[in-house]
Amino acid sequence: LAVCHPGDKIILPRNIHQSAIAGLVLSGAIPIFIHPEYDCDFDLAYSITPDALETTLQRHPDAKAVMIVYPTYQGICGDIIAIAELTHRYNIPLLVDEAHGAHFSFHPHLPSSALSAGADIAIQSTHKVLGAMTQASMLHLQGTRLDPHRISQALQWVQSTSPSYILLASLDAARQQMALFGESLMTQTLELAKKARENIRQIQGLAILDFQQPKPGFFALDTTRLTVKVSELGLSGFEADEILRGQLGVTAELPLLHHLTFMITLGNTTADIEQLIHAFMILASMKHSVRCRMSDVRGWVSDIEQGISLLSPRETVFSPTETVTLEKSVNCISAELICPYPPGIPVLMPGEVITSQSLAYLQQVLRLGARITGCSDTTLQTIKVIRC
Numbered sequence: 512l513a514v515c516h517p518g519d520k521i522i523l524p525r526n527i528h529q530s531a532i533a534g535l536v537l538s539g540a541i542p543i544f545i546h547p548e549y550d551c552d553f554d555l556a557y558s559i560t561p562d563a564l565e566t567t568l569q570r571h572p573d574a575k576a577v578m579i580v581y582p583t584y585q586g587i588c589g590d591i592i593a594i595a596e597l598t599h600r601y602n603i604p605l606l607v608d609e610a611h612g613a614h615f616s617f618h619p620h621l622p623s624s625a626l627s628a629g630a631d632i633a634i635q636s637t638h639k640v641l642g643a644m645t646q647a648s649m650l651h652l653q654g655t656r657l658d659p660h661r662i663s664q665a666l667q668w669v670q671s672t673s674p675s676y677i678l679l680a681s682l683d684a685a686r687q688q689m690a691l692f693g694e695s696l697m698t699q700t701l702e703l704a705k706k707a708r709e710n711i712r713q714i715q716g717l718a719i720l721d722f723q724q725p726k727p728g729f730f731a732l733d734t735t736r737l738t739v740k741v742s743e744l745g746l747s748g749f750e751a752d753e754i755l756r757g758q759l760g761v762t763a764e765l766p767l768l769h770h771l772t773f774m775i776t777l778g779n780t781t782a783d784i785e786q787l788i789h790a791f792m793i794l795a796s797m798k799h800s801v802r803c804r805m806s807d808v809r810g811w812v813s814d815i816e817q818g819i820s821l822l823s824p825r826e827t828v829f830s831p832t833e834t835v836t837l838e839k840s841v842n843c844i845s846a847e848l849i850c851p852y853p854p855g856i857p858v859l860m861p862g863e864v865i866t867s868q869s870l871a872y873l874q875q876v877l878r879l880g881a882r883i884t885g886c887s888d889t890t891l892q893t894i895k896v897i898r899c
């Protein structure tokens with residue numbers, strides 16, 4: 512809203528959070544999507560690469576901004592320094608969704624913060640990783656590529672005119688806590704995360720998402736995010752989550768088809784980590800009969816080409832829609848965002864043409880136990896399309 516006028520182009524990764532799609536609807540901006548890199552072993556989306564961004568900027572030199580997600584939910588960080596340099600070569604701002612990275616500034620063993628890497632704006636969910644109350648977030652601005660007055664104005668359009676002083680006070684308390692004790696709290700958090708990683712890695716049948724060396728879309732890892740693959744045990748992440756939560760007193764942050772991601776934060780203690788390790792030892796020793804077949808979903812992202820967009824997200828939400836069966840929806844324009852988790856990359860965006868190939872893929876991931884989000888019928892019997 513602060514950087515684009517209706518019809519302006521903005522470059523974004525295809526796995527952008529739905530809040531950015533809301534921004535597209537409100538502003539009338541036109542998304543130019545880049546596919547993030549994809550890890551078929553863990554069935555996870557990484558970041559976009561500087562190379563992919565360069566190709567897109569060459570094709571769309573009139574884009575008004577670039578937006579990235581840094582880090583991902585699983586703590587995966589792309590090459591943000593190269594992305595910032597490239598974006599600035601085109602004299603446009605880099606907007607960073609740093610929802611999961613509010614702690615990065617406070618320890619040298621964490622990835623660089625978006626601002627230190629050159630972002631013009633970074634939005635952090637302080638409530639997710641630091642001590643603020645739910646909903647309380649921060650928007651950080653630096654440099655002169657963005658107009659602070661325009662940002663204040665845009666904020667007024669989307670915020671309540673009656674701010675909650677309780678939430679604001681909680682932000683201030685979280686800020687004070689990190690200003691005074693940030694490094695020691697993060698040292699403790701990183702040590703707890705290391706203990707969890709080292710122990711869980713040794714349990715047979717489990718694998719941990721680790722960072723070895725930079726690869727496309729994966730330049731650094733926030734090790735306070737612990738992603739444990741359980742599918743070799745013959746369990747889906749969803750089934751493992753039920754056992755961990757129901758029987759072993761452990762709650763994962765994000766269970767997916769093949770793995771579960773845990774957030775280790777400054778609120779955790781050694782006892783929590785011991786309970787986590789113990790729970791995984793028990794889980795791995797149980798007999799599980801259903802085998803989760805990784806090979807069935809391999810390589811899907813490359814199969815689904817970026818959809819053809821006939822309407823902008825804004826035009827789509829203001830057009831009349833109808834609900835039709837899946838069979839009848841082929842060649843219609845989707846009125847919905849349809850995103851399977853994993854890997855969290857939308858197969859259909861509002862305004863894109865529905866193809867039989869994308870529907871076949873969605874039905875397959877549903878059969879395999881993935882969740883479909885973003886649409887009104889998550890069982891995918893029906894789909895909302897633009898009325899012809």
Ligand SMILES: Cc1ncc(COP(=O)(O)O)c(C=O)c1O
Nearest residue numbers: 528530580584608610636646648
């Ligand atoms: C990548 C990403 N961006 C943005 C958000 C939205 O943040 P909030 O819930 O603080 O509005 C989330 C929330 O899960 C997220 O995962």
